C-alpha cells in the first residue's frame with residue numbers, strides 16, 4: 103500500500119470528470135519544504151510562520167532572519183506558490199514565557215478569545231511591519247502569498263491593507279525588490295464565514311481554518327481533553343459554514359482552500375469536492391491518500407448529492423451511505 107501511494111506522487115491530481123484539484127502542503131519550518139516537494143504537493147498552502155517566533159527565550163526573529171527563512175522556502179519550492187501566514191500566536195501556540203510580549207497574553211482571561219493572531223500583530227505594528235517586509239522581500243524569489251489568521255472585523259481589514267501598503271512603500275523607498283503579492287484571509291471564526299461577501303471585496307483569496315472554525319462554532323476548546331468528544335468536524339453547523347464560505351468565494355471568483363485538518367482527512371474529500379472546493383492544504387504525509395480519493399471522484403455527481411448531506415441531522419452517516427451506494 104505504501105509503495106502504491108508513493109507511485110501516486112507524480113500523478114496529476116485530476117478527478118474522473120477532469121477537474122484539476124490542487125493539493126498543497128502545510129509546513130511549520132523551512133526544512134519542511136523538502137517534505138512538501140517529496141509528497142508531490144503543488145505548493146505550500148500554509149506556512150505557519152509562528153514557529154519561527156516560538157521557544158526563543160524572548161527574542162523575536164527580526165526582518166532579516168525572517169526574510170532568510172521565507173526565501174529558503176520559496177527557493178525550495180522552485181516556482182510553486184508559497185502561502186505565508188502572518189504570525190498566529192496565542193492560545194494553543196503561546197510565545198515562550200520569557201518574552202515581554204507574552205506578558206500581555208498572561209493577562210488574558212481566555213487566551214483563545216484574547217489578544218492573539220492578527221489582533222496581536224495589529225497591536226505590535228513594528229513587529230508586524232518587519233514580518234510584512236520580510237515576506238514581501240521573499241516575493242522577489244518566487245510566488246508568494248500573504249495569509250492573515252483570525253480575521254473577524256472589517257476594521258481589521260483596513261488596518262491590514264494599510265500595513266501592507268506601508269511595508270511596500272518602505273521597501274520602494276529603500277529600493278528593495280519585491281513583486282505584487284496576493285493578500286488572503288483565514289476563515290476560522292464564524293463571524294468571518296458569515297461576512298464572506300464583504301471580505302471578498304478586499305481579499306484576493308481565503309483559506310478555511312477548520313481547526314479553529316470548529317472550536318469557535320461549537321465553543322469547544324480544541325486543546326481541552328474533557329470536551330474532546332464534542333469537537334465534531336461533522337457538526338451540521340460547521341459543515342454549513344464551510345459550504346457557505348466555499349460558495350461565496352467561488353461566486354466572487356476568488357480562490358478558496360481548506361487548510362485545517364479536514365483537508366487532509368480522506369473522510370471529507372468527496373464532501374469538500376461536492377461543495378466546490380478545488381484546493382486542499384494538508385500535512386505532507388496526507389497528500390497521497392487525498393490524491394487517491396480525488397482520482398476516483400466525479401465532482402459533477404458529488405455536487406448533486408451534497409444537499410442531502412448538508413440537510414441531514416447526522417451528516418457523517420448520510421455521507422458514508424451515499425458514497426457506498428454509488429460509484430464515484
Ligand code: PEP
Pocket residue numbers: 148150190290310311312313314315361362363
Ligand atoms: C486552523 O485553524 O484550521 C488552521 C489551519 O490553523 P492552526 O491549526 O494553525 O490554528
Ligand code: MG
Pocket residue numbers: 251290311313314
Ligand atoms: Mg487556526
